[in-house]
Amino acid sequence: MPTQMSAAKAWELLRAGNARFASHDSHHPNMDADRRRTLRDGQNPIAVVLACSDSRVPVELIFDAGLGDIFVVRTAGEILGESVMGSISFAVNSLEVPLVIVLGHEACGAVKAAATAIDGGGIPDDHQRVLIERVTPSILAARGEGKSATDDFERRHAGEVANQLIQRMPKLAAKVADGTVGVVAARYQITDGTVETLATHGGVQEGHAPAEMPPGEPGTQ
């Protein structure tokens, strides 16, 4: 059964989960045998997250979420491709997930490699080349805005991937336009465990305080 939760509510719950994680107060919700049994008959995740594959960015852990809570897609450098957009389309259009998050992170190797390549540091000749190809436009855009710090390249890249998702996926764009789906660009900071919000689109409103979480949603025990 599709979730009826709003994008803003989903983002509020995930931000609250991240606050718990960052302050060493994770509840590890929705991990018991009852939850597993319930999920046998279907899933009803509250968000789809496109994140970097980096081992330091485990999506469910950093949002203190459990089984069935988040539909996760991960590629190195959170780069897009047909399979990635197909997966996100399934989540948004078939599962009716209300929130899409593009999650970059601090100290991203793919972003660093692309920046190095732009500066003449060499381009890999194997499959890793695609990482350079798909991160480089973000770095060039950041530089065009006068940015030179790696942190800012990472922020610009997550924001650019979110923009590209909306531009390339017409059904998603329509849902963002009418507010039924929200898209967030965010960046996970490895050092302190927090997720910073970079940009929001559609049905996501900023400035909400973390709400009380009703039973059965992420963050409950």
Ligand SMILES: [Zn+2]
């Ligand atoms: Zn990364």
